[in-house]
Amino acid sequence: MSKSLIVFFFFGCVSIGFSQSNPFLFASKQARENLLIKLNDSIINPSAKDFLANRTMNWESYAWATSYIIDDSKQNFSVLEKALKRYNQLSKSDLQKVFESVFACFPNQFVSEMQLIAEDESENHKIFATAINYLAQNKVEVKDLLESKFKNSNHPIIQALRNQFQPDYYPISIADLESILRFNKDKKTKFLYSVQHQDRNKVGKVFIQSESGLLAKENGKAVLIDQLARSATNLPMYITNGNTPVGLFKIDSLHKSENLFIGPTLSFVTFMPFECEASVFYNSPTIDFTLENYLSFFPKELRNNTLLQQTYWAGKAGRSEIHFHGTTIDQSLYIGKEFYPQTPSMGCLCSNEAWDNEGNLMKSDQQKLVDTWMKTPGESGFAYVLELQESDWNELENNLNKY
Template identity: 30%
Template sequence: MKSLLFAALCCCCAVSSFAQFARESIHTDVVLYNKRQSFDKYLRDKTIRDAFASPLDSNTEDKYESACWAICQFMIRNDEVKQGFDKLFAAYPTLAYSTRRAFLEAVYTVYPDSYTTAVEQLLQKETIPKLFAMQALYLFRNDASMDKLIQLQTLLQQKFPRNDTLPLLQELKKYLTLHNTYAEQPTPPVGDLFAHQQVLGQKIIYSFQRWNRDYPGLAIVQYADGSFAKDSTGKLLVFQQLARAGSNLPYFITNGNTPQGIYSVQGTAIAHNNFIGPTPNLQMIMPCESTDSAYWHTPYDSTQTPLSNYLQLLPASWQQYQPLTEAFYAGKTGRSEIIAHGTTIDPAYFKGMPFYPLTPTLGCLCAKEIWNEFNGGFQESDQFSLVNTFIATPGDTGYLMVINIDNQQAPVTLADIRQFMK
């Protein structure tokens, strides 16, 4: 079972709010220098080192699981982690499902190419669809050849002959077959999305990302009247967001990267979560995550399927573009609680990564936040600015679209977005 410390990463107990927020009201002791130092010591010494130093048995397995969750979120890799992984590989058949899932996620996160032989051996014996998918994805990331693709597809069919009834395995098949192709193809015209907003008549946040989620994206806000949020000089307002999970797993795996597609913004909230922090967040749901009535801000045609209604939120030029259905199918696979929030996690854990100083999550959209380690206030918060910009006009609901614009190996820039507005 996850420790309470890391279970907090997965939940968001929130209180709704409908007015604009004051900067001076946002404060947290979690980011103070001494608190961060104390947390880091506990994380490394107790949660990971001491757990992996103990024998692995039924009395200590929950500590191993907690260590794996910590490794995923903070991307810790060292010899102690490797030694713990060796024990977990050896004991894999006897582990509880939750421990195996946390372990596979940790391996995928911090040692993406070190355990192909061991994972291949697990795959041959795996009987649980989600664990099979995680193992197959690990191997495919290291070898995307046609031979490997055929091997994985054949094994999937042999082990799960009724895979067409399992949404997760259907998404795995699509990912193995199409992901690398879509990553190199252009999107339909982004300008068509801006024009179609007037048909919907809703506020929309567009979060433009790269296919390689190591690189941060940018969000912009289009108001219900069709205008874009700008500053006092007329410059387009942009907000840095990271759509990368700590694990970097694909969109259809729990705790994977933020799925592309259309989210329904349900309002704003304050999270009681030490890792998300006190900055207001945007509460969102996917179409298959909740009831239809909760998701839709536009008329719902009950004579059509949910997917058909979802596609009507897009202009005709985008309705056949499969990547924008990721959020729809991610909800079917069981993903939930994907919101747009800030972060109090110390960015020092990720120094040297392309997304630094932003911090990865369990699959949410996470905006850039830099905190003052001596007074607990924020120095810079794109999350605060995004939320206040979104609610600067009446209403706190609408839609948010996550769109991978291309596969450049660089952060999304204002220049990238300006080309869509010509």
């Protein structure tokens, strides 16, 4: 399939012209079946056949398609094995696309290949950081490589990479979360909190603090909505198409996306630092993007936690368009995955939506999130994406209900 068709399918460059009161045909059973056929017959299978026969490959479309369905087939394994063994014959951009499929589909099977690439790479920050992360997630010691490569670099990807191996890089506690809520209580601004697991295969929770400082509640209980912050690739947060970064986002507005995979339910349009003007991000004409100004949005006792800096470095590295949205993606693709029936995206935060065979919306967690946000006037505010230490998850709901 041509790149233009991939853009059409994934980024939705044409206006969809539907509303939730009418069937959204892209979410219908027939459209989903047709898409899967096209992915396999027009992209995955012919591309694999060409590459294995030493012909050219469009790695952008192949990586997207195999990541989208998390293709762990023998065929895809053979393609990626060959690509990694011949990585020196690929451009850096193509190799990064290979990494997307590797992380998505074979997170543990290519350790020796990634070791060689990490040891060999001395120029490309993204390639090196991605390879190091693959090794680290497979419990390979990377300290010597980190100390020997890019040691004088101040590139934001290398800064973010270094941060994650520091002792002060850790998920927050319930007490830390409550300190952030107290810190923002009198700001007279709306805040959205997406609390996630370190393991992004696990589904997180999102809740809202209104400009009054109180949590949004129903029947005396905090409104907690499921939300997935896992990318289809499961790449690191500061890499393009990776998982949602931890840290601060500016919520600019609510918007109906033209992306067919997001669908017609309103999305939260958000900015990371450096993605918009500092005056827009901070609501102030005199504040610049500095790490100190960014950290001023956190209580003093948390400002040394380098995990909370991810959006700062990801934004500086060029990540963009990480929105909070719904989904028309076929849930059945992910049966057996820990996050099912949630659906991953390409780095955004995704709230589940269920569609019937004709494309009618039956249930929408995203709509509930939008409705809860709009119980008070105004679309703008701030969002925090946070990772909560695993031992505190059982306490989350009860603690928020008391707040």
